[in-house]
Amino acid sequence: MNILQSISAAVAIAVTDLKLLLRDKLDAFFTFVFPLIFAIFFGWVFGGAGGGETGKIELGIVQLDKSASATAFADDLAKLDGFHVTRFDDVAKAQDKVRKGELVACVVIPEDFNAKFEDLFATGAGPTVRGYVDPSRRGETGLLEGRLTELAFKGMTRSFSNTDSMKKQLAKARESIEKSKDTDPSRKFVFNTFLTGIEGLLADNARRAAKDAGGGKAPSGGLGAGMDNFRPVKIELEQLKRDSNGPTNSYEVSLPQGIVWGLMGCVTAFVGTLAVDRQRGTLVRLMCSPLSTSTIIAGKSLAGFVSCMAVQWLLIGVFAFAFKVRVPEPLMLLLATTCASLGFVGLMMFLAVMGRASDGSGGMGRAVVLVLAMIGGGTIPVFIMPKIMQTISGISPFSWAVRAVEGATWRSMSLSEIMLPCGVLLAIGAVGFTLGAMMFRRNASAH
Amino acid sequence: MLRLTDLRKSFGPIAAVDGVSLEVHRGEVFGLLGPNGAGKSTTISMAVGLLAPDSGSVDVNSQGPPTSHRVRAHIGVATQALAIYDQLTGLENLRMFGRLYGLSGTTLAKRVEHALDLVGLLPRAKDLAGGYSGGMKRRLNLAAALIHDPPLLLLDEPTAGVDPQSRNNILDTVRELAKQGRTIIYTTHYMEEAQRLCDRVGIIDKGRLLCVGTVDELVRTHGGTSLVRVSRGEHEDAIETDDPLRTIETAITHGRDTQAATHPITGIRIDRPDLESVFLALTGRRLRD
Numbered sequence: 001m002n003i004l005q006s007i008s009a010a011v012a013i014a015v016t017d018l019k020l021l022l023r024d025k026l027d028a029f030f031t032f033v034f035p036l037i038f039a040i041f042f043g044w045v046f047g048g049a050g051g052g053e054t055g056k057i058e059l060g061i062v063q064l065d066k067s068a069s070a071t072a073f074a075d076d077l078a079k080l081d082g083f084h085v086t087r088f089d090d091v092a093k094a095q096d097k098v099r100k101g102e103l104v105a106c107v108v109i110p111e112d113f114n115a116k117f118e119d120l121f122a123t124g125a126g127p128t129v130r131g132y133v134d135p136s137r138r139g140e141t142g143l144l145e146g147r148l149t150e151l152a153f154k155g156m157t158r159s160f161s162n163t164d165s166m167k168k169q170l171a172k173a174r175e176s177i178e179k180s181k182d183t184d185p186s187r188k189f190v191f192n193t194f195l196t197g198i199e200g201l202l203a204d205n206a207r208r209a210a211k212d213a214g215g216g217k218a219p220s221g222g223l224g225a226g227m228d229n230f231r232p233v234k235i236e237l238e239q240l241k242r243d244s245n246g247p248t249n250s251y252e253v254s255l256p257q258g259i260v261w262g263l264m265g266c267v268t269a270f271v272g273t274l275a276v277d278r279q280r281g282t283l284v285r286l287m288c289s290p291l292s293t294s295t296i297i298a299g300k301s302l303a304g305f306v307s308c309m310a311v312q313w314l315l316i317g318v319f320a321f322a323f324k325v326r327v328p329e330p331l332m333l334l335l336a337t338t339c340a341s342l343g344f345v346g347l348m349m350f351l352a353v354m355g356r357a358s359d360g361s362g363g364m365g366r367a368v369v370l371v372l373a374m375i376g377g378g379t380i381p382v383f384i385m386p387k388i389m390q391t392i393s394g395i396s397p398f399s400w401a402v403r404a405v406e407g408a409t410w411r412s413m414s415l416s417e418i419m420l421p422c423g424v425l426l427a428i429g430a431v432g433f434t435l436g437a438m439m440f441r442r443n444a445s446a447h
Numbered sequence: 448m449l450r451l452t453d454l455r456k457s458f459g460p461i462a463a464v465d466g467v468s469l470e471v472h473r474g475e476v477f478g479l480l481g482p483n484g485a486g487k488s489t490t491i492s493m494a495v496g497l498l499a500p501d502s503g504s505v506d507v508n509s510q511g512p513p514t515s516h517r518v519r520a521h522i523g524v525a526t527q528a529l530a531i532y533d534q535l536t537g538l539e540n541l542r543m544f545g546r547l548y549g550l551s552g553t554t555l556a557k558r559v560e561h562a563l564d565l566v567g568l569l570p571r572a573k574d575l576a577g578g579y580s581g582g583m584k585r586r587l588n589l590a591a592a593l594i595h596d597p598p599l600l601l602l603d604e605p606t607a608g609v610d611p612q613s614r615n616n617i618l619d620t621v622r623e624l625a626k627q628g629r630t631i632i633y634t635t636h637y638m639e640e641a642q643r644l645c646d647r648v649g650i651i652d653k654g655r656l657l658c659v660g661t662v663d664e665l666v667r668t669h670g671g672t673s674l675v676r677v678s679r680g681e682h683e684d685a686i687e688t689d690d691p692l693r694t695i696e697t698a699i700t701h702g703r704d705t706q707a708a709t710h711p712i713t714g715i716r717i718d719r720p721d722l723e724s725v726f727l728a729l730t731g732r733r734l735r736d
């Protein structure tokens with residue numbers, strides 16, 4: 001057996017164990033389905049406290065300019081799909097809501113909006129709309145930025161390379177706007193203002209192009225260069241660091257709970273699989289093969305690791321996309337889940353081998369794991385436990401997985417902060433794995 | 448091919464294997480015959496390196512003990528406890544075991560198909576092993592032992608709990624494997640199987656190997672005399688003899704002279720000594736109690 005064959009054998013063992021897990025309906029249910037249902041259910045039950053329409057991005061609008069063009073812009077903004085808009089009079093108040101995590105962003109329409117807007121075609125620079133965003137909600141703010149830009153360029157997205165054809169297009173556009181019945185008057189006004197401005201720009205461009213013709217430039221004098229700087233409304237986003245480290249929605253709390261049950265499902269499934277492996281001749285059969293004990297342990301551990309990662313990212317995926325759980329640093333979450341998986345692989349090894357020492361069916365291991373999961377945040381989230389219980393929960397590896405996952409989600413921990421839970425998980429993994437592997441080897445004494 | 452030297456293994460106070468020495472030659476089918484608890488499985492476990500002997504040594508093909516991975520690659524084992532994943536199909540089971548021996552790609556596919564074909568499971572290859580009958584599971588267990596084409600096969604009670612059809616398939620398969628020149632060690636507590644299948648037989652009881660030889664040798668040395676039973680209606684004479692044919696001849700001629708008219712012979716049966724008799728002679732007990 002060379003290294004590659006050993007790796008392929010370890011992978012074969014892992015694939016087999018994963019197949020067994022998925023094909024055992026009860027194991028698969030408790031590993032993947034139950035945690036999901038549990039976490040969604042609890043997120044929903046406690047969701048009342050979170051407030052707001054779920055599924056919509058909470059957006060604040062502060063309209064400092066009461067002019068028609070500013071109102072038209074604000075109304076367009078308020079009508080955007082996927083946003084739930086609250087209006088504020090005071091910039092500071094809206095910003096505060098962003099800092100508290102109650103709003104994903106707030107958009108400020110400045111006092112000089114209309115004045116700048118009217119100057120647009122004289123100066124080429126329109127008004128600046130400022131957005132204040134929660135940096136931990138990247139997905140949503142990205143969406144918002146896109147929508148704002150879209151709004152700003154509404155009706156302005158066509159580009160033309162030829163001045164003459166553009167003039168014709170503009171005339172046609174003006175005509176169709178006039179004819180159109182379902183364009184509301186405020187928008188017609190905006191369009192017409194834009195079109196007039198563009199005609200002015202075109203004339204300007206044509207003059208400049210004619211002047212430059214001697215310098216070898218194309219006489220047609222396209223608008224390309226002019227369009228680059230042309231921004232009817234300028235968007236500036238500024239990040240507001242969150243000052244309160246609290247979960248902003250109940251699903252952020254129930255996600256780690258789901259992860260606890262998912263990890264528990266993995267551990268019990270694998271302790272069970274190994275117990276069955278031992279009762280049936282399959283483990284013995286593995287030992288008869290030319291594989292080293294390390295290869296067998298590696299295969300079993302790989303299966304455990306993959307299942308832990310899979311259940312965690314299944315939950316994270318569902319919760320990030322469907323329930324707006326913030327993932328400020330995906331790499332940090334990858335670190336947290338990897339450490340949690342490694343920690344629990346160690347726990348699995350240890351419990352699987354201990355299971356043999358006690359009753360052979362893994363029943364005792366299952367009970368221990370259940371208790372650890374319950375005090376580790378599976379039932380009551382650790383951070384709302386009384387201080388004394390929080391301390392006690394520290395003996396449960398599950399509580400450290402919760403801390404790590406929370407750190408990488410709503411707690412927005414720094415790398416050095418998250419090192420504590422991750423380090424504890426790795427230590428649990430190392431100790432469990434070493435003890436488990438040692439005892440496993442001793443049982444397989446002939447090797 | 449396989450040499451066991453004074454192997455001993457105790458579990459607490461029980462001496463499961465108590466000084467077994469044995470040499471199995473290349474290409475022979477060697478039967479290890481003994482009742483339940485005799486120490487057959489323990490012997491096999493030590494022979495394949497699953498159990499470390501308390502003392503004594505195992506040598507495979509003059510390459511040393513089976514603790515080395517290289518040596519284990521030459522051994523195929525069908526353990527008494529079924530080594531089959533119920534939640535995998537027959538095909539998946541064999542693929543998995545093949546990969547443990549470094550097989551992959553078309554080699555693996557060919558070996559898997561060959562093994563399935565040999566044990567007659569090809570039509571059921573894609574069904575979950577959990578749905579197989581006891582006999583089919585045994586056959587799959589045997590196929591898993593063959594997957595890497597090993598020259599040395601250790602089959603521990605390969606017919607335990609099997610229907611007659613599967614039993615015949617398994618016996619045929621073993622014969623076929625023997626024909627291919629493999630060395631086979633076959634443990635059983637069915638003396639018929641040992642008698643039908645094995646070139647040489649070792650009888651084991653209470654951890655001790657009582658005798659080793661061809662079936663004929665064992666029967667001749669330890670089996671005792673044949674018994675000729677002559678019935679005349681209700682009446683039966685049992686005559687112990689070394690030469691049953693002569694005994695029958697005399698019984699017939701003698702009977703014609705004296706009793707023929709009143710008590711004609713209604714039946715004649717010869718009970719030849721077999722391995723059962725050998726076991727009885729050596730232990731004072733029957734094989735199957």
Ligand SMILES: Nc1ncnc2c1ncn2[C@@H]1O[C@H](COP(=O)(O)OP(=O)(O)O)[C@@H](O)[C@H]1O
Nearest residue numbers: 458461463481482483484485486487488489490
């Ligand atoms: N792991 C074990 N622990 C304790 N006793 C065992 C163990 N394995 C076998 N034995 C005992 O050793 C003896 C021989 O068992 P075994 O080799 O399985 O016999 P066989 O295979 O011939 O039926 C039996 O008395 C059995 O109870």
Ligand SMILES: [Mg+2]
Nearest residue numbers: 487488527604
């Ligand atoms: Mg046995």
